[in-house]
Amino acid sequence: MNFFDTRFLTLVTSLLLATFHSSLAALPQLFIAEGTSVQEPQEQLEQAFKDAITLARVTASLFDACEPAYTRYFRAIDAVFVKDVFRTIANIPLGPNIDANNIINILSDASVYELQPKFDKLEIALGNNPSVPLSKQACGKTFDGGTAFAYSYIDPAALGPVALISLCDDTFLFPTLDQIENPPSDKKDAQGNPLLGFTCDGLGDHDTDWMTSPGGIMLHEMMHWTYLLEDVPNYDDIIDENDDGFPQIADFGGPDPPDG
Numbered sequence: 001m002n003f004f005d006t007r008f009l010t011l012v013t014s015l016l017l018a019t020f021h022s023s024l025a026a027l028p029q030l031f032i033a034e035g036t037s038v039q040e041p042q043e044q045l046e047q048a049f050k051d052a053i054t055l056a057r058v059t060a061s062l063f064d065a066c067e068p069a070y071t072r073y074f075r076a077i078d079a080v081f082v083k084d085v086f087r088t089i090a091n092i093p094l095g096p097n098i099d100a101n102n103i104i105n106i107l108s109d110a111s112v113y114e115l116q117p118k119f120d121k122l123e124i125a126l127g128n129n130p131s132v133p134l135s136k137q138a139c140g141k142t143f144d145g146g147t148a149f150a151y152s153y154i155d156p157a158a159l160g161p162v163a164l165i166s167l168c169d170d171t172f173l174f175p176t177l178d179q180i181e182n183p184p185s186d187k188k189d190a191q192g193n194p195l196l197g198f199t200c201d202g203l204g205d206h207d208t209d210w211m212t213s214p215g216g217i218m219l220h221e222m223m224h225w226t227y228l229l230e231d232v233p234n235y236d237d238i239i240d241e242n243d244d245g246f247p248q249i250a251d252f253g254g255p256d257p258p259d260g
């Protein structure tokens with residue numbers, strides 16, 4: 001078996017898609033804010049979470065520190081740490097290298113389907129989570145001429161390990177992973193070709209909004225959650241303290257890489 005065998009690839013793909021034993025899985029609490037303009041908000045929020053887990057599984061399983069997308073933003077010396085971050089979110093053991101010989105066994109492991117146990121301390125809201133202090137609620141507000149897509153509220157002193165992640169309505173203007181892979185008819189031109197941003201064609205070699213999805217934004221917000229990642233080896237050494245005095249992965253401050 002190798003990665004290019006079609007049946008093997010189909011099996012791997014099905015294992016990467018975020019399915020889980022809902023009776024066993026540590027699931028986050030979901031909350032829908034009043035007055036949302038998002039259609040079917042509960043389903044969309046659940047899908048954003050599932051897509052975030054799928055993205056983490058794919059990145060953890062196919063991780064390659066020599067890939068151009070990796071080298072644009074990360075240092076080679078941090079490769080093991082970055083890989084371990086994605087594995088932690090996907091609840092894949094940190095130890096063995098993943099290759100064609102063991103990927104089926106690793107992705108089939110019960111732990112992957114039961115999800116990261118720390119998710120029982122995660123609350124995801126579509127719109128502002130009402131537990132976030134009013135002055136910190138960012139959905140619907142304008143910053144530097146733009147509106148917030150999402151934000152995380154992490155306050156170990158007041159909330160302990162709990163993370164309050166809010167995905168604002170505009171996040172759901174982006175397509176789900178399934179819509180990107182299988183574009184609906186209104187996302188195709190007259191010849192039936194997918195519009196830019198759908199399927200993997202024509203994306204170019206620079207990072208753009210065409211590559212964004214609600215799941216990707218959800219996964220980004222999880223990176224700010226100290227409790228989720230603090231047990232990743234070398235977290236305290238690699239991640240700086242924020243202004244509030246605890247280590248936290250910060251937003252990328254630029255400058256944008258010339259090739260990204």
Ligand SMILES: [Zn+2]
Pocket residue numbers: 220221224250251
């Ligand atoms: Zn951020």
